[in-house]
Amino acid sequence: MGCVSSKKKLSKADLQFLQENTEFSKEQIVDWYEGFILDCPTGELTKKKFIQVYRQFFPNGKAEAFCEHIFRTFDADNSGKIDFKEFLMAINITAKGNPEKKLKWAFKMYDIDSNGSIDRQEMFKIIESIYDLLGAGVPQNEKTNSNDTPESRTAQIFDVMDEDKNGVITEEEFIRGCMADRVLYQMLTADTSDPDR
CATH class of the missing domain: 1.10.238.10 (EF-hand)
Structure with missing residues (x-):
């Protein structure tokens, strides 16, 4: 338990999908994935964790309500969790989209x-x-x-x-x-x- 071999891997299908549907290179996608899995070992980002992370960027503000709106938009399948594909697709649009x-x-x-x-x-x-x-x-x-x-x-x-x-x-x-x-x-x-x- 906790060893490197048990770490979730990015599937070839997901990697190909993200290469075809984002402006990130294969290497960038893999880097993003490794960081995502480091923060979210289950491969899913919960709303609670999302708010916790977001709050760090705005320590003097009230982040909860705004995070609810962003989380809802990132959570494309309304599962209550953000998987890596949803996360990177949203990052691609907000960071690199026209x-x-x-x-x-x-x-x-x-x-x-x-x-x-x-x-x-x-x-x-x-x-x-x-x-x-x-x-x-x-x-x-x-x-x-x-x-x-x-x-x-x-x-x-x-x-x-x-x-x-x-x-x-x-x-x-x-x-x-x-x-x-x-x-x-x-x-x-x-x-x-x-x-x-």
Whole structure:
């Protein structure tokens, strides 16, 4: 027990699938896998472990609510656990994907009930979780705008994105809105690059 020979191996089928469906090289996939198995010896990342790891990046914020949304989006098969394929596919999109792929992934996170559109309550829940995640870590001298609340940010996003003013944002409206507004793109995808590049 605990010896190297009992360590889970990446199957050839999974390796081939990931080579064909991500921008990672074979060596990078193997490196990612070794790190994943080191942290998750069972080959699956639980929600509890995910929150525990994520919390390390935001020690002054409340990570739980935001982690719930990210975990749900990573957990493509809704099993309650993230396997290595789900993990690397999501990492590929968030780290290496083109802007439209990143936006499609982000849309899934914001569309909490998976009905194909984002209503104000869904947007508010995500924005509020982002504020909770970052809020405690923002230095007091940067908190100059007391009108910048999750409610006001949600209203601002809907003013820009809800083109037909029907109270919901479709995936197309979400993508167009983010592509047209660099600040929105960066905020809603947590990507600091320019989407036009």
